[in-house]
Amino acid sequence: LNNLPIEGIDGNASKEEIMQILQKYGILSNTQNSKFKISIEIWGSGKPMREFLWSEDMADACVFLMENINFKDTIEQNNSTFSNEVRNTHINIGTGKDISIKDLAYLIKDIVGFKGELYFNTQKPDGTMKKLTDPSKLNSLGWRHSVELKEGIERIYNWYIK
Numbered sequence: 001l002n003n004l005p006i007e008g009i010d011g012n013a014s015k016e017e018i019m020q021i022l023q024k025y026g027i028l029s030n031t032q033n034s035k036f037k038i039s040i041e042i043w044g045s046g047k048p049m050r051e052f053l054w055s056e057d058m059a060d061a062c063v064f065l066m067e068n069i070n071f072k073d074t075i076e077q078n079n080s081t082f083s084n085e086v087r088n089t090h091i092n093i094g095t096g097k098d099i100s101i102k103d104l105a106y107l108i109k110d111i112v113g114f115k116g117e118l119y120f121n122t123q124k125p126d127g128t129m130k131k132l133t134d135p136s137k138l139n140s141l142g143w144r145h146s147v148e149l150k151e152g153i154e155r156i157y158n159w160y161i162k
Contacts, residue, residue, distance in 0.1 A: 038116035042125035046102025050131050051094055054147035054155075061093040064143045094133030095145045105148075111153050 001018065002011040009021040026041035052088070074089040099107070105118050135145075 013086055017106075039119045040105075040114070040116060041119045041121050042101065042127035044101065045122050046100060046105065046120045046129065048101050048126050049098040049130045049132065050101060051096075051098045052104075052149050052152065053094055053145060054152045057145040057147055058093055061138065063141055065091060065138075065141075068139060079151045080160070082130055091138050091141075092133040092135050093138060095133045095149075096133060096139075097149070098130070098132045099149060107150065108153055111150070112157055 001009060001013070006021050007026065009017055011018075013021075022038075027038060069091070071089065073092065102120065108114075109118060
């Protein structure tokens with residue numbers, strides 16, 4: 001909180017003020033057996049699947065496409081002539097790999113060494129159950145992502161700590 005105050009609350013605030021602001025943002029506190037516990041509230045069941053891509057991989061894919069692919073390369077040809085209808089010219093950028101929100105939360109918990117509990121609030125919405133791209137066209141053109149999810153989480157966490 002000293003490095004990144006929340007709504008003006010920093011590490012010099014009273015314990016009560018700190019707990020109120022943390023509770024407001026889903027970091028819940030409770031006492032159990034005279035031990036202070038922290039839990040993080042995560043909306044939904046944790047079942048939805050999501051895909052994540054390292055931002056520098058996204059930028060690299062965009063540069064790769066701009067330097068190597070012309071629009072005409074994305075159009076399916078019929079007998080060496082272009083049809084009057086242009087279809088399927090999009091190129092998805094992604095990993096083609098997804099993970100459940102629950103598994104992601106536990107992966108992050110493990111990487112950062114969080115000792116508290118994760119609370120999945122099923123009274124809140126899950127959102128779309130699956131969001132996954134098919135990057136096979138991009139892969140066939142010669143580009144693949146380079147940073148896997150675990151490595152990306154470790155990198156961003158280490159950057160944040162520094």
